[in-house]
Amino acid sequence: MRKSLMAAVLVGVAGLGLLASGIASASSVPQSPPYSASSSDGGTCGNQWAVDLYNRVFTQPAADPASNYAIVEYYHNGHFSTTAGFSNGACDGGTATGHMVTEGLWGTFTGNDHLFIQHGTFTAGDGTCNGHPTSDPSNPCTTASYVAYHYGAAATITDTGYFFYYHTADKKALGKWWKEYSATGATETDTGDIYTS
DSSP: OHHHHTTTTOOOOTTOOOOOOSSOOOTTSOBOOOEEEEEEEEOTTSSEEEEEEEEEEEBOOOOOTTSOEEEEEEEEEEEEEEOSEEOTTTTGGGOOOOOEEOTTOEEEEEEEEEEEEESOOOOOTTSSSSSSOTTOTTSOOOHHHHHHHHHOTTOEEEEEEEEEEEEOOOTTOSEEEEEEEESSSSSOEEEEEEEOO
16 A cells, blocks of 8 residues: 555655554544545565555645644545455565465455644545545645645645555465554564465
8 A cells, every 4th residue: 555655645754653543543633524545555575466446535634833734645445456466465575475366356354544744734624535526636636635625735744654454255265364554654664464375
């Protein structure tokens, strides 16, 4: 998930603290409505190993004293379908395992991403993710488009940590789970693999 969704839009800032663990509660913080989204999902070999369908939900906290925002983007009701080729963990650590995955394995995933936003001011907008209907394929709901619409075009995003967990119950799968985790937003730890050979 991380490699395909966020790499092009995040600004790295060292020294920011991680707000959360793999499961964090934001029940006391206002949240956006769920925005449906889909994307291809990159694996450790640089290939697209799956297509993901999910809902994005963003916390909408007040600004801190320096007028910055620490928000959490949650991925709910996540489902994936694999694309034939290298498995998601086939090149983990730079060493190819040779694991492959067939097309069409189905599974579920959940995740959260902790983002630090500077140079912006939150506005509620019209209730959409990015000022366009979710069904508009030319203006998909992405992290970057959400932030630009709700915090302004000058807002910058720093990823401060994330956690994603994938699982399949498909009987053809020899490896049935995959976890991506980062305590800093910069260095990722991958464990497990979802593969068929």
